[in-house]
Amino acid sequence: MSTDVFTARGGHGPRPPLATRERVGAVTGYMLLVYRRTLRGTIISTFLSPLFFLLAMGIGLGSLIDERTGGVGGVPYLQFVVPAIVAMQTMWLAMFEATYPVMDYIRWSKLYDSMLATPLRVRDVMVGHIGSIAGRLVLATSVFMLVAALFGGFATWGALWCLPIAVLTGLAFTVPIFGFTATQQNEDGFNILFRLIATPLMLFSGTFFPIDQLPVWMQPLAWVTPLWHGVESARMVALGTVDPPWLALHTGVLLMFVLVGWVLCERALTKRLVT
Amino acid sequence: MSVTRPTVCGMANDVLLSASGLTKRFGDFTAVDGVGFAVRKGESFGFLGPNGAGKSSTMRMIGAVSPVTAGELRIFGQDPATNGPQIRARLGVVPQHDQLDQELTVEENMWVYGRYFGLSRAQVRERAVELLEFAQLTERAKDRVEPLSGGMKRRLTIARALISTPEMLLLDEPTTGLDPQARHLLWDRLFRLKRQGVTLILTTHYMDEAEQLCDRLVVMDHGRIVAEGSPRALIRQHSTREVLELRFDVDDHAEYGAKLAGIGDRVEVLPDRLLVYTEDGDTAAAEVHDRGVQPLSSLVRRSTLEDVFLHLTGRTLVD
Ligand SMILES: Nc1ncnc2c1ncn2[C@@H]1O[C@H](COP(=O)(O)OP(=O)(O)OP(=O)(O)O)[C@@H](O)[C@H]1O
Ligand SMILES: [Mg+2]
Numbered sequence: 377m378s379t380d381v382f383t384a385r386g387g388h389g390p391r392p393p394l395a396t397r398e399r400v401g402a403v404t405g406y407m408l409l410v411y412r413r414t415l416r417g418t419i420i421s422t423f424l425s426p427l428f429f430l431l432a433m434g435i436g437l438g439s440l441i442d443e444r445t446g447g448v449g450g451v452p453y454l455q456f457v458v459p460a461i462v463a464m465q466t467m468w469l470a471m472f473e474a475t476y477p478v479m480d481y482i483r484w485s486k487l488y489d490s491m492l493a494t495p496l497r498v499r500d501v502m503v504g505h506i507g508s509i510a511g512r513l514v515l516a517t518s519v520f521m522l523v524a525a526l527f528g529g530f531a532t533w534g535a536l537w538c539l540p541i542a543v544l545t546g547l548a549f550t551v552p553i554f555g556f557t558a559t560q561q562n563e564d565g566f567n568i569l570f571r572l573i574a575t576p577l578m579l580f581s582g583t584f585f586p587i588d589q590l591p592v593w594m595q596p597l598a599w600v601t602p603l604w605h606g607v608e609s610a611r612m613v614a615l616g617t618v619d620p621p622w623l624a625l626h627t628g629v630l631l632m633f634v635l636v637g638w639v640l641c642e643r644a645l646t647k648r649l650v651t
Numbered sequence: 652m653s654v655t656r657p658t659v660c661g662m663a664n665d666v667l668l669s670a671s672g673l674t675k676r677f678g679d680f681t682a683v684d685g686v687g688f689a690v691r692k693g694e695s696f697g698f699l700g701p702n703g704a705g706k707s708s709t710m711r712m713i714g715a716v717s718p719v720t721a722g723e724l725r726i727f728g729q730d731p732a733t734n735g736p737q738i739r740a741r742l743g744v745v746p747q748h749d750q751l752d753q754e755l756t757v758e759e760n761m762w763v764y765g766r767y768f769g770l771s772r773a774q775v776r777e778r779a780v781e782l783l784e785f786a787q788l789t790e791r792a793k794d795r796v797e798p799l800s801g802g803m804k805r806r807l808t809i810a811r812a813l814i815s816t817p818e819m820l821l822l823d824e825p826t827t828g829l830d831p832q833a834r835h836l837l838w839d840r841l842f843r844l845k846r847q848g849v850t851l852i853l854t855t856h857y858m859d860e861a862e863q864l865c866d867r868l869v870v871m872d873h874g875r876i877v878a879e880g881s882p883r884a885l886i887r888q889h890s891t892r893e894v895l896e897l898r899f900d901v902d903d904h905a906e907y908g909a910k911l912a913g914i915g916d917r918v919e920v921l922p923d924r925l926l927v928y929t930e931d932g933d934t935a936a937a938e939v940h941d942r943g944v945q946p947l948s949s950l951v952r953r954s955t956l957e958d959v960f961l962h963l964t965g966r967t968l969v970d
Contacts, residue, residue: 385740385815389741390727390741393737394736405763406766409759410755485750485751487750493739496767651677
């Protein structure tokens with residue numbers, strides 16, 4: 377970008393318009409400052425709690441299961457459960473990031489309003505914020521995967537694919553929930569979301585045991601939730617048991633959640649902010 | 652060499668802002684009901700009105716963030732429905748409630764906001780230093796925003812709005828909630844901007860603020876404009892030179908209204924006092940005394956915009 381453009385933007389008269397990259401970059405630049413400020417809290421919340429799961433489920437429960445049954449279908453329980461915990465912890469972070477902070481910017485601090493008073497548009501704000509959340513998911517998931525690897529949670533190098541799969545799973549939650557938040561007047565709805573949706577998902581999406589252990593009538597419920605698809609894909613790539621059509625189906629469902637969620641989200645956010 | 656451009660709607664070409672029949676509805680409720688005004692470059696123009704008059708709704712439409720329901724609005728000659736980002740690039744906005752990131756520092760708030768206008772990192776840093784100096788916040792540049800006083804936050808919001816060197820500054824109740832000293836400091840900064848040629852559009856429900864800052868203003872009530880003019884012209888047109896304020900030791904001041912009939916130009920009865928509108932307050936006070944009426948207190952003052960508002964709407968502005 378030439379200095380002339382910047383000079384003109386600080387002067388009178390019509391100003392050179394901003395490129396998409398600049399508009400989105402300005403929002404992510406802000407989010408970066410916000411994340412840096414909350415770095416310490418982030419490390420604790422996004423890192424320690426999945427670590428507890430790893431220790432309790434993978435190692436505690438795992439040694440018991442392995443002793444009695446020789447693992448799940450011949451796979452040590454730790455290696456069975458770790459890819460699922462990766463997807464699940466990304467889901468939690470993704471849900472959190474799309475609820476309270478978004479409500480804050482919409483309603484409490486109204487920082488979205490201050491952004492929209494500038495040349496930015498609703499879409500720029502949304503792309504910038506969701507992009508920043510994606511970045512945060514990448515970072516948190518990578519750190520957790522590294523720790524899980526040190527504990528022997530991964531069997532193959534293919535487990536590296538858990539990173540994009542977990543982030544895609546996260547976005548399949550972030551994007552629609554972002555839109556849901558835009559329709560809420562206060563945080564009451566979030567309680568329902570976390571207690572009545574996230575908690576059962578965590579327990580019944582094939583995370584800690586395969587869903588064929590569930591009563592038959594419950595199994596279809598797992599099929600329509602993003603977490604099961606994320607867990608199944610992550611497990612396939614980590615254990616080296618990739619079944620290409622199934623993997624394509626799972627990731628396709630996750631993509632659908634992102635894309636349909638995106639359309640609904642943009643509509644809800646515009647309706648909320650442009651009044 | 653000056654370039655002559657065609658005039659829009661018969662108005663001079665230095666009109667930066669014009670509206671006609673401007674209307675804003677929220678569902679069935681009409682918040683702004685067909686208002687019209689025009690503001691020229693370098694002017695400072697005010698919207699004066701009580702709570703709920705529709706000032707903020709009007710300002711948000713001018714700020715090209717709130718879609719116009721009906722009527723015509725042009726800012727820098729452009730239509731906010733189609734040229735929102737281009738218009739907003741040239742505006743500075745001070746919303747009614749500060750929208751600062753309380754957790755970030757003062758200077759970080761400035762930088763972040765400048766980037767939204769596409770300014771370079773070097774540019775926002777340089778502008779931030781100048782503007783924090785202007786807003787007398789240099790010492791606090793590296794402090795978090797949250798513990799700052801209301802006046803400081805307000806000054807920061809104004810400094811932030813100036814980061815992109817706006818040609819027009821929209822100020823929604825710039826000094827509401829500030830103590831007198833903080834208000835005077837802010838007024839002084841706004842005067843300086845005006846001298847630099849920045850067009851100021853502001854809302855207020857303080858008379859003294861309107862009289863201090865506005866070249867011209869409109870009085871709004873229930874979404875409509877009820878009067879327009881310079882503060883002095885409005886006072887001349889809708890009020891008298893002086894006002895005699897009388898308080899009595901009674902619950903209902905109305906009973907004294909009749910006793911004072913005929914003194915001055917007219918008598919206005921308020922719950923807690925009587926206002927006698929007159930060219931000469933002292934003479935009116937003497938007449939009151941001659942009628943044998945004994946007020947608890949009596950005060951002669953100049954007429955203000957408050958009196959204009961009272962006359963136009965029958966209500967006081969700040970209740
Ligand atoms: N988003 C909205 N949805 C519904 N009604 C609204 C909305 N915004 C404003 N109103 C209503 O429109 C009317 C005018 O509000 P506005 O904020 O423009 O008044 P104001 O003159 O700025 O008042 P104040 O001095 O209190 O700031 C009010 O009755 C308000 O409740
Ligand atoms: Mg208002």
